[in-house]
Amino acid sequence: MKKEIYRCACCSPDFGALFKTNNIVSKLSVASLSKVAATQTSQYKTIDRRTFLKGSMVAGTALFLPSIPSCSPVVEQQTTVFTGGTILTVDTEFSQAEAMAIRGNKIIAVGAKDKVLASAGANVKVVELHGKTMLPGFIDPHTHVVAGSIVDDIMEYVGMARFDAVDQVLAHLTMLAQQKAEGEWIVARNFDPSIQTGLDELTFKELDAISTQHPIFVLNASGHLAYANSKAFEVAGIPDDIKNPLGAEFVRNKQGQLTGVIKNNIAFLQVVGAYPALAEADPTNALINLLKKWSQYGLTTVSELSLGALSQSPADHSVMEAAARTGKLAARIRAYPFYSIGEEAWDDANVTPQRGDALARVAGYKFVADGSNQGYTGLQRAPYLNSDSHGLAYMSTEELTTRAIERAQKGWQLAIHGNGDAAIDNILDVCQAMRDAGVDMKNVRTRIEHCSILHNDQIQRMKALDVSASFLIGHVHYWGVAMRDEVFGEEKATLLDRCNSLEKAGVGFTLHSDFMVTDPVPLHMIEMAVTRKTRKEPDYVLAPNERISVESAIRAITSEAAWQLFSEHEIGSLEVGKLADMVILANDPRKVAPDEIKNIKVLETWMDGKQVYQA
Incomplete structure (x- = not known):
């Protein structure tokens, strides 16, 4: 096999060049954004990530783009009660309920069947689950959908x-x-x-x-x-x-x-x-169609971790906004403006933290510290296997520090791409500099995107600096053997996607697809994290000590993902006051063989109180 050196495609400032010939993209203008008044920036609450659910049972006040109607106005007051199956709420205790009631787009009751029915009122429709399993709608916290x-x-x-x-x-x-x-x-x-x-x-x-x-x-x-x-x-x-x-x-x-x-x-x-x-492609229709297709996987919230990559300008926000305005989105979007566009450009376009509503919202700001490990551009402490190359730094620590502090002081959450261990060192140095500059790191909720090669000392630093990780778990399944044999060697490859080590240390993490790198199939991501088996050698388990439980993997694509996206007040668990986003599965992922989790059939997907997919 030829060793090709390449940067991370989705995080490359050059990616948008692919769309220069598109008729609509070429006409997109930042001026269209300035016509929409910026919404008031919300103040992030300091809250411990492991206990946030205890005090946030009721969804907070949403922030709305003036030109976008609310996600789903309540026009029908019928209450729908789901019962007769396994309802996993994924609350703090991962409790199981007998029934759940929704009215409009909100969850109004969860718990014992008799109590839920009693609270439902006279106009009630009962839906029998027939032994099937209901979970919160799945969330992919790192994709590139625009x-x-x-x-x-x-x-x-x-x-x-x-x-x-x-x-x-x-x-x-x-x-x-x-x-x-x-x-x-x-x-x-x-x-x-x-x-x-x-x-x-x-x-x-x-x-x-x-x-x-x-x-x-x-x-x-x-x-x-x-x-x-x-x-x-x-x-x-x-x-x-x-x-x-x-x-x-x-x-x-x-x-x-x-x-x-x-x-x-x-x-x-x-x-x-x-x-x-x-x-000829229409970006707005393409976005609507993609999220509709993804409903078959149980996804109800996705993300855009390189907003601006399409048009190479803040005008990408208008694509997301236009799609939301149609009322046809089958999943919510949380977006992160991309650093290569420049902070001044985003500010001039009035793209601010938490701009939007429950359907489509700006969640944070994205920086990139290095490239791709499998492309030999992730920045490493030691050279790649059989090489003298340490990879590439996309930004100097000094530049990243200056820009990160500026964004954090203006209320932005930060998501920083880091694959190699040296890049993660640099990111943690930046986080320390932010804290030294007076930034409240609990409010910033810094995420290290991919966070691929991680040492014990770095895990401790992440804990101390209130930093979480988002793992491209497909690195283990699809590239695990290549990481072992061609990229790093056996010992270093065991440091890949250390889910269990982070869980034991009390450091939060999520699982993601990084679409278009891998496909966003949450049940497969759960299986990858639970088994850590590789596609090329199906019986080979990469770092078996880093396997996690099914429950932990479910959290990583529901409640934990909601927390990372600053949306835990409205999605991520089935609790009273939250939005009615859920998925119904043919089987309980906890009760099938780990190798069969990906084969569980998604029967129904509900978003905002509406069924958006049925098998």
């Missing part, structure tokens, strides 16, 4: 979660060519030969064998490599003597001939930019 929704809308997924081998990918592309009319594009994403067995790359040879009548373009999972057939080069007007753009490459063979392999988006955008669907 830009990612367009990619998902116009590119076929051919990644590791769907195909184990390159041959399977090629067979699927062949099937698509047979189904599409001559001249139609075949565009795919998330191809990953570092995980999928077989060829290291796709060239004219493989892709022209599929079709010379259809332009074919395949995007590598890294976001920094792509592959195309000769027809795509022809349609895009790429000549044989094309010159390489600065920092990019149209790869050639030893004879000097183009191979169809393209490095860096500066080059491959010249090819995929000719794809008509890329220009």
